[in-house]
Amino acid sequence: MKVQSVTNTQKVAIEEIPSGRKKAGIFVLEVLAIILVLLFLFPFFLVVINSAKESAGIIISPLALPERWGQMFTNMNNVIHNQNFNYWKSFFNSVFITIVSLTLLSLFSSMAAWVLVRNKTGWSNFIFMTLVAAMIIPFQVVMLPLLSTFRELSEFTGIRMLSSYKGLIFAYIGFGGSMSVFIFHGFIKTIPYELEEAALIDGCTPESTFFRILFPLLKPIQVTVLILNGVWIWNDFLLPSLMLGLNGKIKTLPIAVTSFVGSYVKQWDLILTAALLAMLPIIVLFIFAQKQIIRGMVEGAIK
Amino acid sequence: MNAKLKKALSIAVIILGVVAVIVALIMDFARSENPMRGTLLIIGMVMVLTGFYFMPSKNHKKIIDILFLFPLLFAFTVTVLIPFVFGVFYSLTDWNGIKFENFVGFQNYITMFTSNDYMYSVLITFIFSLINIVLVNVIAFSLALLCTSKVKGKNYYRAAFFVPNLIGGIVLGYVWQFIFNKVFTVIVPDSLSMLTDPNLALLAIIIVSSWQYSGYIMMIYVTGLQGVPKDVLEASAVDGADKLTTLFRIKMPLIANTFTVCIFLTLINSFKQFDLNLAITNGAPSRILNGVSIYSTELLALNIYKTAITKNQYALGQTKAVVFFIILAIISLTQVAISKKREVEM
Numbered sequence: 001m002k003v004q005s006v007t008n009t010q011k012v013a014i015e016e017i018p019s020g021r022k023k024a025g026i027f028v029l030e031v032l033a034i035i036l037v038l039l040f041l042f043p044f045f046l047v048v049i050n051s052a053k054e055s056a057g058i059i060i061s062p063l064a065l066p067e068r069w070g071q072m073f074t075n076m077n078n079v080i081h082n083q084n085f086n087y088w089k090s091f092f093n094s095v096f097i098t099i100v101s102l103t104l105l106s107l108f109s110s111m112a113a114w115v116l117v118r119n120k121t122g123w124s125n126f127i128f129m130t131l132v133a134a135m136i137i138p139f140q141v142v143m144l145p146l147l148s149t150f151r152e153l154s155e156f157t158g159i160r161m162l163s164s165y166k167g168l169i170f171a172y173i174g175f176g177g178s179m180s181v182f183i184f185h186g187f188i189k190t191i192p193y194e195l196e197e198a199a200l201i202d203g204c205t206p207e208s209t210f211f212r213i214l215f216p217l218l219k220p221i222q223v224t225v226l227i228l229n230g231v232w233i234w235n236d237f238l239l240p241s242l243m244l245g246l247n248g249k250i251k252t253l254p255i256a257v258t259s260f261v262g263s264y265v266k267q268w269d270l271i272l273t274a275a276l277l278a279m280l281p282i283i284v285l286f287i288f289a290q291k292q293i294i295r296g297m298v299e300g301a302i303k
Numbered sequence: 304m305n306a307k308l309k310k311a312l313s314i315a316v317i318i319l320g321v322v323a324v325i326v327a328l329i330m331d332f333a334r335s336e337n338p339m340r341g342t343l344l345i346i347g348m349v350m351v352l353t354g355f356y357f358m359p360s361k362n363h364k365k366i367i368d369i370l371f372l373f374p375l376l377f378a379f380t381v382t383v384l385i386p387f388v389f390g391v392f393y394s395l396t397d398w399n400g401i402k403f404e405n406f407v408g409f410q411n412y413i414t415m416f417t418s419n420d421y422m423y424s425v426l427i428t429f430i431f432s433l434i435n436i437v438l439v440n441v442i443a444f445s446l447a448l449l450c451t452s453k454v455k456g457k458n459y460y461r462a463a464f465f466v467p468n469l470i471g472g473i474v475l476g477y478v479w480q481f482i483f484n485k486v487f488t489v490i491v492p493d494s495l496s497m498l499t500d501p502n503l504a505l506l507a508i509i510i511v512s513s514w515q516y517s518g519y520i521m522m523i524y525v526t527g528l529q530g531v532p533k534d535v536l537e538a539s540a541v542d543g544a545d546k547l548t549t550l551f552r553i554k555m556p557l558i559a560n561t562f563t564v565c566i567f568l569t570l571i572n573s574f575k576q577f578d579l580n581l582a583i584t585n586g587a588p589s590r591i592l593n594g595v596s597i598y599s600t601e602l603l604a605l606n607i608y609k610t611a612i613t614k615n616q617y618a619l620g621q622t623k624a625v626v627f628f629i630i631l632a633i634i635s636l637t638q639v640a641i642s643k644k645r646e647v648e649m
Contacts, residue, residue, distance in 0.1 A: 111371040136635040141628040145386035159341035174382025235471030
């Protein structure tokens with residue numbers, strides 16, 4: 001014990017007084033890191049300065065700082081009230097679709113994962129294996145038949161599946177389901193069954209065992225599932241473009257940007273302002289929840 | 304008495320629900336245009352489910368299991384399983400997106416493999432993925448080393464490198480289209496935009512794709528590097544290993560698994576690249592191959608999309624998608640096999 005504490009203090013001493021060469025090395029690395037950060041963020045810088053210029057100013061000198069920053073508000077005003085972009089409406093559409101999909105997805109997939117973990121039957125194994133295997137199915141192979149399936153379903157039952165919120169949300173639950181169940185499954189396996197058993201013996205029903213005992217324990221993994229699916233759904237383009245159409249009534253933010261770019265070809269002042277407005281919400285969110293977002297996305301990948 | 308009443312009520316609700324579903328289905332089959340039939344169907348189904356939920360029964364646990372599984376599996380079946388099975392089937396027919404008339408066997412597959420544009424897309428997708436994997440992983444690993452070294456403010460650097468990955472490929476694609484067309488042409492005077500040359504345009508997509516993705520892969524390497532046990536590093540330092548030796552002989556072998564994960568993640572991500580491709584070049588510019596003009600930067604995912612949506616050849620697009628799936632499945636299975644093998648060795 002004593003030996004260890006001595007070595008520890010020695011180590012601290014070594015780290016506190018780095019030799020001159022080491023110090024210089026770290027300084028070089030720091031300069032390098034700052035240059036790299038500037039390089040990585042340079043495109044965002046370009047977006048910001050150029051959304052404060054008029055079209056002509058961008059063509060002449062895209063690298064110069066804007067003459068008056070006030071132009072940014074003029075541009076934003078133009079873009080926000082534009083018929084094709086309709087910022088606030090698209091923004092709230094995206095928010096609505098993302099939040100409802102995430103809520104239902106995390107609820108349904110944790111429920112399903114719980115049943116699959118706690119029932120060790122051939123059936124539950126088969127269902128779980130099917131879900132896992134489906135994770136390698138790329139969207140491209142189902143997108144065309146999905147459209148016709150949804151169209152036929154709408155015609156047959158009268159429930160509008162295409163160009164509607166509920167159809168899109170339903171599709172997100174289906175597509176996000178397999179991976180979310182997989183992540184929850186791995187986590188629930190590590191929770192001892194004794195907890196639930198005790199509740200059941202005390203007369204708790206199975207469903208309230210899940211909602212009162214297990215569900216609160218899932219919080220750390222919920223964050224992972226929410227972030228992983230949230231970033232995907234928020235930025236997704238292909239699925240909503242097929243289901244809602246590029247010029248349909250309902251537009252999400254990525255769809256609105258595409259539709260806007262299509263109608264204002266080469267009007268870079270407006271296009272860049274639209275891009276800036278589309279990026280802003282997620283960057284603001286990232287500033288506040290940096291740690292959780294990075295952790296969630298990385299954990300999801302490793303699992 | 305109370306239990307009996309509850310049971311009677313639940314059964315009544317179930318029966319009402321079943322009746323509602325049947326009425327709705329009859330209307331459906333009768334091709335009724337009544338707008339209420341969809342609502343009736345949903346209400347009926349919800350009633351059946353709630354009826355079963357409240358019914359006192361010895362098999363309550365089983366009922367709960369089924370009710371808990373139902374919503375997710377229902378959505379999954381309708382959006383993934385059924386379209387997948389239909390999709391494989393449609394690739395063998397002359398499907399036009401709405402209906403099919405003839406079963407054509409492997410005709411679509413033959414058409415696909417003999418068409419120039421598809422084989423070209425396969426080729427450039429492989430080239431794109433290969434370069435992208437090398438670039439992303441080299442950049443990401445270097446950044447990870449930088450972000451785990453003793454520099455100050457590591458967390459800020461990590462966050463900055465990570466940001467591009469949070470924003471959708473569509474928006475970033477348009478921004479970069481601007482940079483290639485309007486900014487780079489000013490930085491290098493009298494130069495043409497990279498996007499007008501077939502090879503440089505592909506390189507442009509690679510640049511953006513690496514820029515967007517390496518911050519993410521970096522974070523996975525950072526996690527791996529942080530997992531290298533401190534005592535091993537101390538031991539090697541005591542034994543007099545210099546930095547490079549420690550890196551190549553200790554750190555890299557210890558995080559071999561992380562390399563596998565990252566390489567396959569990048570491979571799959573590159574293979575599926577669609578958003579950036581669409582927003583930056585949309586397949587342009589064209590290139591003459593065997594006397595025929597084809598899109599020079601149309602990666603597989605975009606080629607599938609355009610075949611079906613733009614050219615309206617649904618069966619052919621679906622066939623390409625099935626082959627796309629097979630390639631991705633082989634890649635994923637290889638990864639699983641490699642990871643398993645390594646676990647056994649460890």
